[in-house]
Amino acid sequence: MEYIYAAMLIHKSGKKVDEQSVKKVLEAAGVAVDEARVKALVAALDGLNIEEAIQKAAVAPVAAAGPATAQAEAKKEEKKDDKKSEESAAAGLGALFG
Numbered sequence: 001m002e003y004i005y006a007a008m009l010i011h012k013s014g015k016k017v018d019e020q021s022v023k024k025v026l027e028a029a030g031v032a033v034d035e036a037r038v039k040a041l042v043a044a045l046d047g048l049n050i051e052e053a054i055q056k057a058a059v060a061p062v063a064a065a066g067p068a069t070a071q072a073e074a075k076k077e078e079k080k081d082d083k084k085s086e087e088s089a090a091a092g093l094g095a096l097f098g
Contacts, residue, residue: 002031003041011050018042 006025007017015021019042026033 002026002029003037007041007045008050008054017045017050 003022003026006022006029009025010017010021019038022038022041023033026038
């Protein structure tokens with residue numbers, strides 16, 4: 001992840017993400033630099049619109065949270081219904097032994 005963070009930091013500062021700049025950021029952070037990973041990162045980012053990729057990544061969790069939130073609400077309602085059923089069952093038993 002530190003390689004991605006380095007690239008994002010360089011991009012955010014308005015500089016070109018290249019091998020030398022990624023190495024400098026990683027070394028400044030105290031990370032042992034793996035040349036192959038740096039080259040792979042720079043090659044993967046070549047021609048990529050980083051701003052667009054960041055926007056898509058930011059929207060994905062929000063979109064995914066919608067259904068999850070609805071499911072959580074449904075589970076809460078189900079628990080309430082179960083609790084009401086248990087209470088009414090207990091009340092019915094109390095009437096038998098009244």
